[in-house]
Amino acid sequence: MNREKESCVKALEEGKRLTRSQWKTLVSDPDGEDAEILAQKARRIREERYGRAVFIRGLIEFTDYCRNDCYYCGIRKSNGRAARYRLTREEILECCRQGYALGFRTFVLQGGEDPFFTDERMAELISAIKGEFRDCALTLSIGEREEESYRAFRKAGADRYLLRHETADPEHYRLLHPAGMSLERRMGCLRCLKELGFQTGAGFMVGSPGQTPDTLAADLEFLQELRPEMVGIGPFLPHRDTPFCGRPGGSVELTLYLLSLVRILLPDALLPATTALGTAAADGREAGILAGANVVMPNLSPAGAREKYQLYDGKLCTGNEAAENLEALRRSMEAIGYRVVVDRGDYRGMIGG
Ligand code: 5AD
Numbered sequence: 071m072n073r074e075k076e077s078c079v080k081a082l083e084e085g086k087r088l089t090r091s092q093w094k095t096l097v098s099d100p101d102g103e104d105a106e107i108l109a110q111k112a113r114r115i116r117e118e119r120y121g122r123a124v125f126i127r128g129l130i131e132f133t134d135y136c137r138n139d140c141y142y143c144g145i146r147k148s149n150g151r152a153a154r155y156r157l158t159r160e161e162i163l164e165c166c167r168q169g170y171a172l173g174f175r176t177f178v179l180q181g182g183e184d185p186f187f188t189d190e191r192m193a194e195l196i197s198a199i200k201g202e203f204r205d206c207a208l209t210l211s212i213g214e215r216e217e218e219s220y221r222a223f224r225k226a227g228a229d230r231y232l233l234r235h236e237t238a239d240p241e242h243y244r245l246l247h248p249a250g251m252s253l254e255r256r257m258g259c260l261r262c263l264k265e266l267g268f269q270t271g272a273g274f275m276v277g278s279p280g281q282t283p284d285t286l287a288a289d290l291e292f293l294q295e296l297r298p299e300m301v302g303i304g305p306f307l308p309h310r311d312t313p314f315c316g317r318p319g320g321s322v323e324l325t326l327y328l329l330s331l332v333r334i335l336l337p338d339a340l341l342p343a344t345t346a347l348g349t350a351a352a353d354g355r356e357a358g359i360l361a362g363a364n365v366v367m368p369n370l371s372p373a374g375a376r377e378k379y380q381l382y383d384g385k386l387c388t389g390n391e392a393a394e395n396l397e398a399l400r401r402s403m404e405a406i407g408y409r410v411v412v413d414r415g416d417y418r419g420m421i422g423g
Contacts, residue, residue, distance in 0.1 A: 093287035112333035112362030125415030128169035128370040131379040132157040136182025144309035144380040153378040173412040180211035193226040200227035232271035238292035239285040271300030277320020278306040304346030307382035326361040333362030368393040
């Protein structure tokens with residue numbers, strides 16, 4: 071590792087605020103040795119906070135209708151070939167029941183921005199889930215809404231909210247999204263969620279079209295300022311029916327390196343080894359854990375829904391990422407020295423493991 075990078079890492083470990091140019095130094099062409107050094111530091115930090123526990127979240131993809139038209143995403147409004155579906159309230163509750171029986175104590179309701187799920191419907195659904203599963207945490211991942219809506223979801227019992235910022239560079243944001251969507255609005259939502267007391271998750275794709283060391287530096291600077299409780303990072307993977315069809319996918323190595331950096335930046339963060347990472351490389355999720363991640367999100371959606379919820383081509387949905395294969399996931403984590411745990415894994419909630 072060169073001296074310049076080394077001094078940036080040291081500053082980061084000391085909890086100092088890095089400048090944009092220091093971040094740029096850190097994210098610019100890391101080599102294998104840089105990655106290994108950061109991964110070691112990341113593992114040590116994660117183990118101090120969480121031991122060797124890997125938290126599981128049951129992911130329920132409950133609708134793939136979306137009013138947005140993000141250029142990278144397979145369920146964008148303009149994709150006429152997407153097979154659209156919505157789970158009913160009862161189907162969603164049934165997913166939770168199955169998940170609960172398997173040992174899940176956190177459910178993540180993820181979907182497109184589907185106007186069918188009005189604030190009233192969402193609040194009712196949230197109350198129903200939290201009423202039936204009193205010892206479980208509920209995470210929402212349903213995009214941008216008004217402050218009043220977020221307030222209503224919180225009141226109904228939702229605990230956490232994932233809303234990736236996608237990129238912290240306004241121009242890059244415009245390259246990834248059509249006019250009418252803005253980074254300013256997205257960041258406003260994130261700040262609002264935090265203020266309302268949600269454990270909040272931001273994040274971005276690695277290798278999205280137009281991403282550069284400058285935009286990545288902006289992402290890390292933004293994370294340093296927002297200090298989210300969760301950060302979702304996965305490689306961009308092209309989808310054939312989107313404007314970014316045929317673009318190269320993001321690098322697995324760079325994704326792992328950035329996971330390590332974020333672990334050092336936010337020692338307590340809940341960092342998932344994402345499905346996209348597992349899709350991009352056969353051992354992606356294990357590698358993610360070894361780079362500093364501490365969460366995996368197996369899929370609890372009914373089989374039919376899983377196939378339709380295609381954000382990118384080739385999305386895994388039948389192997390270890392399927393909730394019913396929890397045993398296989400347990401074994402694959404044990405093989406690398408980690409242990410799947412079933413508690414809620416609240417932020418700073420558990421030491422040791
Ligand atoms: N490749 C990788 N990740 C994607 N997402 C959406 N489309 C893609 C893609 N083509 C990610 C976005 C979104 C999350 C739910 O999935 O970052 O926030």
